[in-house]
Amino acid sequence: MTGDPNSSQDNLQDIRLGHADRGFVGKIIRLDALVTGSSLSPQELEQRLVEMGFVEGARVEILHEGTIRRDPIAVRVDNITIALRRSEAMAVIVE
């Protein structure tokens, strides 16, 4: 939403989960909550993501998308499904 999440992208193969399309399957490389459109502080956002199971190495798959601007998204994280907004998913770097 705000900021330019692409600017902090350091590897061409790494993308932010918030940019991924439905059907995307990948693995979490790391969390980077510094530049997102989220209203939470980077630290708080990272903590919440970890609490919902977004940790390095977890397999992620985007299962569903919302109606308006394809937001929010439903993400399979290993064997649980989490719904979140794309602005928060920007903090999840996947490959």
Add this chain to the structure above:
Amino acid sequence: MTTASLRLALVGAPNTGKTSLFNSLTGSRQKVANYPGVTVERKSGGFVTPEGRSVTVLDLPGTYSLRGRSPDEEITRDIVLGRFDGEAVPDLVLCVADATNLRLTLRLVLELKRVGRPMMLVLNMIDIARRRGVTIDLERMSQELGLPIVTSVAVRKGGVDELLKRTDEFLARSHEAAASQWTTPTIADLKAAQREADRIIAAAVTLPTKPDTLTNRIDSVVLHPVGGLVILAVILFVMFQAVFTWAQPAMELLSDGFSALGQLIHDVMPEGWGLLQSFLQNGLISGVGSVIVFLPQIIIIFLFILLLEDFGYMARAAFLMDRIMGGAGLHGRAFIPLLSSFACAIPGIMATRVIDNRRDRLTTILIAPLMTCSARIPVYTLIISAFVPATTVWGFVNLQGLVMFGLYAAGITSALTVSAVAKFFLWRDHAPAPFMLELPDYKMPRLKSIAIGVFTRAKMFLYRAGTTILSMMVLIWFLASFPTAPAGAEGPAINYSFAAMIGHALEPLLRPIGFNWQIAVALIPGMAAREVAVAALGTVYSIEGGKEAADQIGQVLAQKWTLATALSLLVWYIFAPQCASTLAVIRRETGGAKWMVVTFIYMLALAYVASFLTFNLAQALGLH
């Protein structure tokens, strides 16, 4: 442990079936209240173990960690740590986990272990896990965690037998709580704990090669960007049909029953007992009756809400509505409570308990009374039929229907606006809770658990009707009945009462919005329930009751009021806090008078300004 009653606390992540477990342990022996000063529900209950020991159970708010990100989670943390005032530290912590989904709970278990309380892990929904081919090496897991583990099927008869047995075994030994080593976890701690949890799962759990696809198949239909919204609309349509049509016979029965009871008292009371008779008939019976009439609607709404919640659909509805509601600063989960408020704001406000975040919940509570509840309908129809001609506009639209639609639309628009404003001014300094929630696997709802839930809500509602609401009704009756009319007085008795005095006193204030003193007087008993204002208008304009009373009131009003006054009153009814019961429920649900006062003042201000504008605009346009 030699204490008379063991204190047990249930802790767990959301969607682990913690509430089902609580329901099956305690049955209907439950008490639902609020923790002092906060909007958090305190659920407690009791049971007796097979060996005859009595146990009290506290169902703590669901949480993913002890970090305490919300008031609910703070309560869980503080009680577990024994730092919550007025709440004894639990003797035994039962950490409830969904056996099909252990990742997040095991991390919580590791965190809870640091607290040092005697603890047991309950693997709930073990039947579903086994059916899906999940095998858990209980011995290994227990060894790795250093905790006793029991399995349970909370929703099945006998599914908690092992838990009861183990509780007895636990009680037979003595237990020392270790000193707490818990500190607020950092991100590194959380990640380390998650890695440890994943290691234990890898060591003790064998997951099926083929994952459960049923949930995914349902979701591909239910969460479809277009189809999902259509399904949601159909579900809501059925729900509202049910609320209005199924409840109708029961409501009429209750309403007739209360009038018959009132009439009976009227008839059997001897002459000269007028005051007591009036109190019983008009104050007590019709006052409480006018609220209890809504019980069938409340039961049906909660039946639907609890069914959808248990099935796992509520989180999906929140997913579908998140962006749509989010534009107004509302949480996706606010959708169902707000829709329920179209029937009556009381169950709507009670249903806001599905919203975890306190601020989101308060915003929803604040705007719920703006939704056009069914009690406004009699007032709207009376004024519309008296003042708006039943002509057709634009070829096919009934003008009266259009005005009615406009009143509904005004309610919704203003609610969304108030929410956006509240988000901006009240919560500006707080980061809004992000939308991040688990979409649990679908589960067949268990009727017993649903029945207990509906029963608990109905009991709460009746308790309120019997206490707070009753006292308001008595006050309003008192104002409308005292002092009594002097002998030989002309006109209706209410014209001599405190209500009339207040009405006259308020008249100068209400004149700018086009209200006369008769309207001011009618608004006072209208506080009991909005539709009572119709009857009260009839009383002040000395119209004899009866079947055609409403028509007569309409005719009289059409002669006595200008169109500007009528429009102003309609607009007043969109916004005004004209319902003592709703205010009482807000006070109960928010755990204090503060938010009730806030609601009352903002709605009153909104009503006054809107009526003022309407009246003066209408007059300027020459609508006399």
